[in-house]
Amino acid sequence: MPRQRWTTADAPDQRGRVAVITGGNTGIGFETAKALAARGGSVVLAVRDLDKGKRAAAEIITAVPDADVMVRRLDLASLASIREAADELRATHDRIDLLINNAGLMYAPRKTTADGFEMQFGTNHLGHFALTGLLLDMMLPVPGSRVVTVSSAGHRQGGPIDFGDVNWNTREYSRVAAYGNSKLANLMFTYELQRRLSGAGGTIAVAAHPGGSDTGGSRTSVSSQPWYFRAFFALVRPLLIQPAEMGALPSLRAATDPAIRGGQYVGPDGFQESRGYPKVVRSSPRSHDPAAQRRLWTISEELTRVTFPV
Numbered sequence: 036m037p038r039q040r041w042t043t044a045d046a047p048d049q050r051g052r053v054a055v056i057t058g059g060n061t062g063i064g065f066e067t068a069k070a071l072a073a074r075g076g077s078v079v080l081a082v083r084d085l086d087k088g089k090r091a092a093a094e095i096i097t098a099v100p101d102a103d104v105m106v107r108r109l110d111l112a113s114l115a116s117i118r119e120a121a122d123e124l125r126a127t128h129d130r131i132d133l134l135i136n137n138a139g140l141m142y143a144p145r146k147t148t149a150d151g152f153e154m155q156f157g158t159n160h161l162g163h164f165a166l167t168g169l170l171l172d173m174m175l176p177v178p179g180s181r182v183v184t185v186s187s188a189g190h191r192q193g194g195p196i197d198f199g200d201v202n203w204n205t206r207e208y209s210r211v212a213a214y215g216n217s218k219l220a221n222l223m224f225t226y227e228l229q230r231r232l233s234g235a236g237g238t239i240a241v242a243a244h245p246g247g248s249d250t251g252g253s254r255t256s257v258s259s260q261p262w263y264f265r266a267f268f269a270l271v272r273p274l275l276i277q278p279a280e281m282g283a284l285p286s287l288r289a290a291t292d293p294a295i296r297g298g299q300y301v302g303p304d305g306f307q308e309s310r311g312y313p314k315v316v317r318s319s320p321r322s323h324d325p326a327a328q329r330r331l332w333t334i335s336e337e338l339t340r341v342t343f344p345v
Contacts, residue, residue, distance in 0.1 A: 040312045041284065046291040049076030053131050054290070055124065055170070057081045057109060057163065058138025060091035063185070063245045066283035067135060069095045071290070072102035076133075081109035081120060081166075083138075111138055111162030112148035114339060121169035131173045133290050136163035136184040139217070145208040152338065153202040155210070159217035161339055164224055168341040171238070175344065180238045182228060183289045186221040186300070186318070187244050188308055193219035194321045198330050201338075218244075220331055222300065222318050227328040229298040231345040239297030242318070243289040245282035246303035246310050277303070277310035285313040 054071050058064040059080035068078045072095050082088035088106035096102050107123055110116035124131070139159040148157035167182055174180040193215025200206060203213060221242065228240040285301040295301065300318050305311030321327075336342055 041288050041292065041314075042312070043070045043073070043284070043287060046070060046074050046287055047293065049074040049291065051075075052133065053077045053079070053128055054133035054135060055079045055081055055107075055131055056133075056135040056137055057111065057166070059135075060084070060088045062279050063283040063286060064135070064137040065091055065095075066279050067137065067286045067290070068104070069098060069102075070283065070287050071133070072104055073099045074291075077103040077105075079105045079107055079124065079128075081107050081138075083108070083110045109138075109166070110149075111158045111166070112152075112154065114150050114162075114165060116149075117162060117165045118169065121166065124170065125173065128173070130177050131170055132177055132180050134167060134170055134174065134182050135286060135290060136167065136182070136221070137286065138163075139185065140214075141187075141189075142210045142214050144210060145203070147202070150338075151202070153208075153213060155213045155217045156201055156220065159214075160220035160224065161335060163221070164335045165339040165341045167228070168339070168343045172344045174238050178237045181290055182225075182238070182240045183286060184221045184225050184240070184242050185244065185286055186225075186242050187214075187218040188246065188302070189215050190218035190222055190244075190322060191215070191319050193217070194319075196220065196327065196331065198334055201334060219319070219322055222322040223324075223328045223331050224335070225300075226298055226323065227325075227332050228343075228345075230325075230328075231343065232297065239295075241289040241295055241297065241299055241301065243285040243301040243313075244308070244316075245285055246305070246308055247276040247282075281310065281312075288313040 054076050056068050059068040060082045072078045080088045092104040109120040146154040225240045225242040289301040302308045302316040303311035304314040
């Protein structure tokens with residue numbers, strides 16, 4: 036039986052393993068990267084801002100002097116950048132053990148990506164869908180490889196996804212609903228990917244969510260709310276928000292715990308899954324709709340022009 040309170044000390048040795056982490060320069064992505072490096076893993080920080088990525092790498096090396104950390108540029112809001120990043124990873128690595136789809140936007144105002152997608156759906160889901168599809172053949176031959184996609188409790192605010200208008204071109208835009216849709220899509224993608232991976236080798240797909248974590252994204256999302264929401268949040272914050280180190284534990288457990296199985300979802304064990312130690316949790320019934328998962332997959336392939344080797 037796994038320990039009740041799973042911590043970084045429970046993560047197995049990662050020596051010889053390569054982990055690619057999107058958004059690994061800040062927040063839970065940074066803490067996940069640092070923990071994997073401390074366990075001996077070779078870590079690639081896939082980040083939009085190279086200077087910030089280099090500073091994060093230096094900080095990890097300060098904390099873990101023998102850390103093996105590399106920085107690669109990746110803008111998930113650009114399919115061209117995603118393809119360039121995948122090409123660079125192929126040129127520098129012959130395998131990937133862990134792909135942690137961590138980066139994301141939260142409650143962003145109405146914008147579009149370089150390819151015309153609604154920004155939150157385009158970055159949080161389509162960007163990671165494309166990156167995973169372009170790198171998956173580097174993972175399939177690797178025993179114990181995993182695709183970990185970070186969702187959110189906010190996925191319950193999303194859906195049903197309007198597959199006729201995933202980019203919000205014909206509806207009044209809601210930044211909350213758009214974020215919820217993107218996080219719901221992260222889960223639907225994970226479950227459909229796991230179904231396609233079954234029988235394809237040792238690679239599995241797992242999802243995680245950090246609960247309420249003290250990160251730049253969460254602080255920005257709160258600061259954008261009306262004053263009365265900010266005042267209320269200040270009162271309940273101690274009950275809902277935990278340090279980024281704790282918020283990273285679900286991702287770390289999803290990536291490394293041998294007891295985790297494909298298609299599982301890992302989140303905090305506390306009140307409303309806002310804080311606490313990581314355990315297997317349940318996502319919304321809507322996320323488990325196989326027909327919607329397949330529809331999302333088909334539309335994602337059409338929009339990104341990326342197909343998977345499974």
